[in-house]
Amino acid sequence: MGGRSVRKQRILFIGAGRMAEAIFAGVLRTQKDYIEEIVVANRSDLARLHAMRDQYGVSVTTDWRDAVAKADVVLLAMPPQNHRDVLTQLAPYIKGQLVMTVAAGIGIGLLEETLPAGTPVVWIMPNTAAGIGESITLFTCGRHVEDKQRDVLNMVLAGIGEAVECTEQQVHDLTAITGSAPAFLYRMVEELELSAQGYGMAPETARRMVAQMIYGSAAMLKTGADPADLRDSVTTPGGATAAGLRVMDERRFSEMMQGAVEATNARAREMANE
Ligand SMILES: NC(=O)C1=CN([C@@H]2O[C@H](COP(=O)(O)OP(=O)(O)OC[C@H]3O[C@@H](n4cnc5c(N)ncnc54)[C@H](OP(=O)(O)O)[C@@H]3O)[C@@H](O)[C@H]2O)C=CC1
Ligand SMILES: O=C(O)[C@@H]1CCC=N1
Known part of the structure; x- marks a missing residue:
């Protein structure tokens, strides 16, 4: 176009x-x-x-x-x-x-x-x-x-x-979400790949698995589905995923993500004045 x-x-x-x-x-x-x-x-x-x-x-x-x-x-x-x-x-x-x-x-x-x-x-x-x-x-x-x-x-x-x-303010506030968050996601990918390799997967197989998992999840999100509903549909009651999510919550995943967003935006503002 x-x-x-x-x-x-x-x-x-x-x-x-x-x-x-x-x-x-x-x-x-x-x-x-x-x-x-x-x-x-x-x-x-x-x-x-x-x-x-x-x-x-x-x-x-x-x-x-x-x-x-x-x-x-x-x-x-x-x-x-x-x-x-x-x-x-x-x-x-x-x-x-x-x-x-x-x-x-x-x-x-x-x-x-x-x-x-x-x-x-x-x-x-x-x-x-x-x-x-x-x-x-x-x-x-x-x-x-x-x-x-x-x-x-x-x-x-x-x-x-x-x-x-x-608005200009929104670009400041959302720099972390769209500009930097790919790095946050890739950081998660690195950990998932390491886990898969720890269970004996060849690095290229681990890469293919994780990449397709992310691609499929992104495609589900792009249908407009709510992420909380999508999460819920993965989380069989009393099942395995719930145990993993519990660890994320216990280790303050929400606080960690919000902290990463705030630190990114704050550093962006700071660099502009250096
Ligand atoms: N990487 C990303 O994902 C994103 C980056 N940005 C923004 O993009 C910009 C560049 O980032 P990125 O590409 O990662 O950085 P890089 O370090 O990869 O590239 C910076 C480039 O700028 C050149 N440069 C530095 N100072 C000057 C100057 N005075 N005159 C001419 N060229 C200069 C450097 O070459 P040399 O030293 O030879 O001059 C180099 O080519 C940043 O402002 C960043 O905030 C925004 C969104 C996403
Ligand atoms: O890391 C940085 O400073 C730039 C801004 C957004 C993504 N990369």
Whole structure:
């Protein structure tokens, strides 16, 4: 998909890490018709830039200044701590380009304050499943985003999965739930795989079992079923699952999850001010 009015876009990524790659890989998979050029920049890791150029056919540079003037979209995909500096350096080159950031904790305010008045800015919070078109991406738009920029934004977001428009506060609050929680889930997967291997399963078999269990459970959730009902239907009265869930409750699973969410969001806020 993509807005009918979207002409081919030149997208400059400042930052060439895991998130940049996930986003442009996703976009190139499904939205190639809307892409004129993708330029990817970092400061120093030439080996990574060259690997990306060879794998995806993107242009690469260690000096993004060369590419800003021609870009339609500038997507900041470097750490939150570097935003203030990069935005200050970027400001003189911005003349109407759509500027987006994926950085945790950053928000719209810093972008609007630092870039020239009237610059359209967007904050998006995707996750690494963007690379296979399966992200759930939260986004919030600044004051100067018009329909034509929304069409471009929708094209990018549709290329990486599903998206939900939020208030800025909601993106702060939900960063843990959609951006970071894949890591929480993978942490659980690591433990389940270890258990399976402890019972003699080969690592690849353990991986296949756990991955399909998660995939099936996610598919059940995506039918719209209530997770408490789904849990209940697994939990035979007086049976085995109940014994496992009891251990989770005794060891304060709820408190642990809420604590993980709060710590993630708090750290995101903190990084934005470092
Ligand atoms: N990983 C994830 O799942 C998610 C990450 N995010 C956000 O995405 C952003 C990037 O995270 P992630 O991809 O994990 O990080 P990585 O460490 O993988 O990548 C960071 C990249 O930024 C580059 N970089 C750092 N400073 C600068 C600079 N001043 N100018 C140009 N490039 C720079 C680094 O290269 P070099 O050092 O060579 O310059 C590197 O390519 C963060 O803001 C994070 O909050 C958001 C949602 C999910
Ligand atoms: O760990 C981080 O800081 C980023 C933000 C969301 C996911 N990864």
